[in-house]
Amino acid sequence: MASSQPVVLITGGARGIGRGIAERLVGDGWRAVIADRQKPVGLLPLPHRFVEGDVSDEADVAGLVAGIATGEGRLDALICNAGFMIRKPLEALSLAEWQSVLGTNLTSTFLLARAAAPLLRQAKGAIVTIASTRAHQSEPNTESYAASKGGILALTHALAVSLGPDIRVNAVSPGWIDTHGGALSEEDHAQHPAGRVGRVEDIASLVAWLVGPDSGFVTGSEFVVDGGMTRKMIYAE
Template identity: 55%
Template sequence: MSELEQTRVALVTGAARGIGKGVAVSLLRAGWDLVLGDVDEAAGLATAEELARLGNVEFVALDVADEASVQAALEQIEEDFGRLDAVVNNAGLSDPDTGPLEQLSLADWNRMLAVNLTGAFLVSRASIPLLRESRGAIVNIASTRALQSEVNTEAYAAAKGGLVALTHAMAISLGPDIRVNAVSPGWIDTRDSVLQRSDPLRRIDHEQHAVGRVGQPADIGELVAFLLSPAAGFITGQNLVADGGMSRQMLYRE
């Protein structure tokens, strides 16, 4: 099989559930071979088995905050596929509320940055040789919390803000061989479909979005699939906000 005929291979971290799983579904439907990386082996294997109906899926145990784990995962990908065309750095601690700043421990601060920021650095760095060979792309999943905040979210906001900055820095350093972009989701309902039906969000939750609804993982998945495609070949170093218009509203208390 020639290089042009080979199926593109993508690694999605934190892919066992939520946005990562949504990204994996979109990429599989776009014809990619998928490597799902997650620290939760049981959930990751179950997701890989579930998504196998859509295409070629492999699971690798991956703790993005552990350098040895990252290196082992990339070695396995190279051994199993011989190539890597894209990385989606999605893995992260998802609860932004770490309590009052004066009570935030250094250990909790460091853990948030290790997973949500350093993890993307470690995975990206380890992926560079394969991505440079394939002239591939990286998408970092940041957050609108990199741009605006609620109370008690300093560690999360700092990590996601750092991820946006890391994105444009890597885009300049790794171009033209590797494109690097970020996606900043807003409110995405990552609960499973059964729970969404049994415990639906309030009408006001949807109506406060300019598009009239809260987001779904597929909304982010489709945007990531576009950014990794040749159609986005002129886009790099950017942070694309996908929040249904939420962050563009001027809200005043009356």
């Protein structure tokens, strides 16, 4: 029997930004299917179902979506949030490491969108990909991560054109988001034109809008959420 609530699949949802999105959407009345390679620490928001798996693996993704089809009976939104970084000098970065980052960050988005498209099409649903401001600017030794996030932006607008009008697809590119609740300095906050480092709730609130009815004319777009940092000229003095 299909769920009476709208259903969202959130990858990388056991912690950080993904967990914050889950908490926001569950609070808004959604049922969440939360997928992650690592089990969550502490309790996740209810109602939810947690699935342990690797979204860079085609079989795991197929099983994940099949489980939603039989268990929840519907899928209204897909949040492609799973991702990680390997920070290593280019000459020391192995091909296997490069491929592991692109597999989790980028290829998973393709696999998930392909597998979930039939359910999302039935629901006239939405996909939100989580990219990064690192698709536009970089620190040293982050080639695989930057490439994966840049690829997500291109894949997002390609999916929007291919899957529209039934499915809307948009990207959110976070800047510095405090996901650990650690000590931050006044300088950390003050360097942002918005006056502070970002919070998980900043991303979650935008995602909630993008999967909701008020964003029905929005697709193929990137939303940069970085407190204005990528608009700030920075020169060494």
